[in-house]
Amino acid sequence: MLKFIAKRLLMMIPVMAGVIVIVFSMMYITPGDPTMIILGETSTEEEREALREDLGLNDGYFKRLGDFCYNLIFKLDLGDSYVTGQPVMDTIKARLPATATMAVVSVAFAVILGMILGIVSAVKPYTLLDNVSMTLALVGVSMPNFWQGLLLMLLFSVKLGWLPATGYGTWKHIILPAITVGTSSAGIIARMTRSSMLEVINADYINTARAKGQKEIIVVIRHGLRNALIPVITTAGLQFGAMLGGAVLTETVFAMPGLGKLMVDSVSGRDYTVVQGGVLVIAIMFSLVNLLVDILYAYADPRVRSSYS
Template structure:
């Protein structure tokens, strides 16, 4: 197991290094950052002065090495627009996105996995068809439209929940449902397909023939093997929720890191955009690494392979 973890850790470090270079260079491949900061009406002298001021005239590898060395220590420079340290700006906003992401993936797993298991136990039944309907509706329904419907019903008509803000846990109820519902269809279908495949296996029939209870067969033997691909999918979905929650944050006026990314891109705030891309990418890498370790613990065959 230790050898497996070290191999995955080395791979994660290599991927992190590659992603950091790509995230840094993309800002320069999209155009001249000095010209973008100077504005359309700036003269050539003004653009050149900004290029020298921010060090854009130096080789890209030199800029990348300095940026990465500072980023490792938590120093991402100063925001061009907000005139604040990027690290403190992101730290202030990231907590909202983290809470929303954790609540969203928890809601998705706690809802989709049981539905997928029940649908697999009773295929072609009413609950199986209901789960299929929820899966199709979740894929077809735009997140912003679903969020607006919830606001109209529960905030405006019924007055049960606040429509925006982050002052209490109630502010996160509707955003959690919207974000989690988007991830439910894939998790539910994967759980159902995995359970159907496992329940038809020989070792499941053997366990039942030995007199094992149905609950033990389902949860100890079947679900443990069927849940392995779901763990990997949940890690990817969690990374998406942290990096792609901009629509939900905009609808419910949650000024988290996703909304900050949208603001920074629109204002050519390069240090903030670079830092956010790197941080969101690190989340993906960390969650993928943890899911690989958990899957290896659940399935010893992965360690040997």
């Protein structure tokens, strides 16, 4: 297993190299003059030229790519923001915790709620309970985040006053955005759990478990759910990866200093270095989540485990 993880981590290196080259090249060919952003429209051509020379923008593609990689690998330096002048690494580090915490809480919320709804409807298929669960799931998937966020805010912050409406800092600030982001994932996971459970629940080994005299609830959980987990893990992993990329709308509604908002602001402000660094960090996190998903597969299914070793 350890060997497998080490192998997978090593395999991340070429993936990352690819990401670096693609992201850098995209930024390279994007039209627009960074010096204009830094110095403003009132600057003279001489000033801008001097800055270009200074930033190395006049160098060739390979020279700049080489410099970028060198700085990244040996100094962990992603360059400075064109807009604020702050190091990109620091900017991302400041924004990452909010997004990461929210993603973890959302995915936990989504998995718990989604699996409960999915199991309930799979155990009693085509009944009222099933219909209610699946309608809830559909509503969850369909509800736009910004709207749901506002509704939650209205109820829990304005009417009841239980939770803060905006900002970031305490655990209370995380709850509403996490629920907002997690609801649609919960809906997707509920549908996935239901279909996966329905496939498993008629399997022969479920009858074997019943024939042992096992209680129905334990049959469903121990024998059914564990076998139905793989597709659920896949879905939850994908949702988690997407959340780590930042939930722009939700972060905007709740005024959270997250990665998604940073990225969107940087794109519209043509803050190339921040976009570049942000995309890279998100790609790394996505790869790590994929690895986590593969490890969870092995945990859930011994057949996968033996194929790894």
